[in-house]
Amino acid sequence: MSKIRLALVGLGKIARDQHLPAIAADDRFELVAIVSRNADLEGVAHFTTLADLLASDVAVDAVSLCTPPQPRHPLAHLALAAGKHVMLEKPPGATLSEVEDLRLTAAARGLTLQTTWHSRYAQGVAPARAWLADKAIKAVRIDWREDVRVWHPGQTWIWEAGGLGVFDPGINALSIATAILPRPFFLTGAVLHVPENCQSPIQAELDFVDAAGAPVRAEFDFLQTGPQSWDIAVETDAGVLKLSHGGAKLFIDGELLHEGPDAEYAGLYDAFARLVADAASDVDVSPLRHVADAFLLGRRVVAPAFIE
Template identity: 40%
Template sequence: MTIKRPIRIGIVGFGKIARDQHVSAIRNNPSFELTALISRSPPGGDVPAFTSLEEAFAAGLDLDAVAICTPPDVRLAQCRVASEHGCAILLEKPPAVTAGDALALKRMADEAGVPIFASWHSRFAPMIAQAMAWSEKHSLRRGQINWHEDARKWHPGQEWLWRQGGFGVFDPGINALSILTALYPLPWSVSGSHFDVPENVEMPLSACFTLHAGEARMEAALDFRVTAEEVWSIHLEAEGGETLDLSEGGAALCINNGPISRAESREYAGLYQQFAELIRTGESDFDTSPLEIAEAAFASAKITKVSPIEI
């Protein structure tokens, strides 16, 4: 796609992540012009709003791209409409409920000849590049993922998160999997998956499982019940005993228990820089490996029912 003016982009789905991250990232990137908001409950403001992509295009709206921020189980029709109108597509993570569903979206975009970006924002955390340089030099022996946060603080009122296809604690936890698969793109398999699922919802409140790839082994613990400080950490130990610790979701890094390096997190700024480049080159970026791991954990999970929660 050759576009010499700013890329006219619409946000589809105007929930918490769109309000908190996508709007500011788009407005702070001169490559983009926020042209429309698509939501069943259109917000007020200076950006034209519509209840659906069909309504927007019927009104004569001209878009070059869309950022789809709706729950992952309702994206097929939205991607079809966007691709039919020649729009490049960014998918907020996770791209779909299953890897098969995600690949169907990719085929749809490919057939329409439009770029599609399965965005994993945590891969744009400030210390990931340094961590990748380390991982390229060190074979992984073992490690630990701890991804703990308070659902009531970070996901208030998000009922879709708890219904079938909503991912529950894997909605944030898949961020850790996206980092791991960027650092070590190995054929990971899952064993020992165990979920705690509240009696009044369908998706897990917490999850633990083991990841294997050859001799490498990772333990993962995801938890929505933490009410103190969030923990978004990955510990890696190499074959030679060297260690790397990522914390704060990838904004902090420590090698061999040395000094901690930190930087301001601007994940969505990096994400939109990548999207602009994909649009410029006409290429797609579509990795489903984090979703494949999550899908395997769901498929094999032993379920324990726990007390109901407030949503």
Template identity: 45%
Template structure:
């Protein structure tokens, strides 16, 4: 069977590191074109104008949006109105309302829409969810720290309005938390560190209901810390390390699932296209929005790449 054709829109670091290799491995998809102002993929036709691609390539039924979130709504809207299926990198947009509007368009056009949360595909996430099922959470600690200069080198957009700052990686942790907890939590308090002259935070401390807290830092040198610990009234202790890819339950390391994050996302997208279905969970973004609403803003020393 001939694979379905996909166009990557926004050919930057995440596209080269994750999306292109995942499509190459996929039994469902073939990379047929790209749209980018500057980037390209060797051997793949490139368009500089998204409208031209939509007009000239009716054979491409799905677009995978990999650009920063500030521009995502406009591209997703054009694709949906053209009857194309849409897959969106995280976060799916810069506001909740614009993503909700896209859901309405996808329903009206009868096409698939997928807001991806790649960290939910971590090898230990499903096991952590199973270990916590039916239990009462009494404490949780998220520690998500990395070096922005390593993971977003020179990418000034992360500090622009809509760029989310330290919540760009932090939302990965929130996508895992909202997947594994047996009951939802909500933000109760937050402190956000904004570098002088910047529009988004570089560090944050957040408190949630049910004794859950979160520590985000984008200035950690060396190896990143991508860890989640959860304790329950029943005595269960679940620890996820390495961004959800290593699971420990009550001090015992558990076997990981045979899964790769981005190939799993493209497999899920194929299912959604078959069903003409929508998979858009906005709970991680809701936590970010609530932290922004409740957060005490603190000004810290200037930051430059």
């Protein structure tokens, strides 16, 4: 099989830290172009707009979109219209309607569309899902706390409408929860703390209940300093399962059972290559749907202004 000639759209922190190493390590891909208004990559064709790339003589099979979510829909639509497979960095769009439109467009053209949830490829997630499959869930606790100044320095888009604020990392927790819990869960209430100078929350508390009535509590915090916390604890009839370090470590009743290196984006690109080979798509919006529910149902309170 010939290599998938890939264009990377957006060359910010996540693209440099995660996408570029994953692409370089997977011999099924060849990075042939970068699209960015502000950055380029030595030895790779550079364009300032996706339209310029698609009008050029650079042959491209697929596009990986690493832009903020707000402008992503027209870019993805443009790539699909040009016959290119598309990978969408999370969150896959600013709205559910945008993603549904892209799903229908990709299906109509026989192209691959992938919504990516990198945290689902953390080392402990698959074994956690397998262990929980036949357990009775009693309660779930999600604590996702990190320092926005460390992980999103200078990224003002995250505070704008559609930027998600603390739900940008929080959606990673929801992507894991929707993958490992054996029953669906539904939002019953939420509190969103929105800085007076921002449009999106900096902290959030969410209460869910699963289909059998088990409570699911999630707390997201963008103001955590010192040690960062990315933990999910599930109390069951057979003991307590805990995923820590964003899913990299799996404990059962305090005993470490699984631990592995960070291979989340390698997992994403492996899945993308297999989808392209199979002429298939993977469009899962369940984590984004929970975020949308929080914005619909959540009570907003004014928080102090955020000054980076």
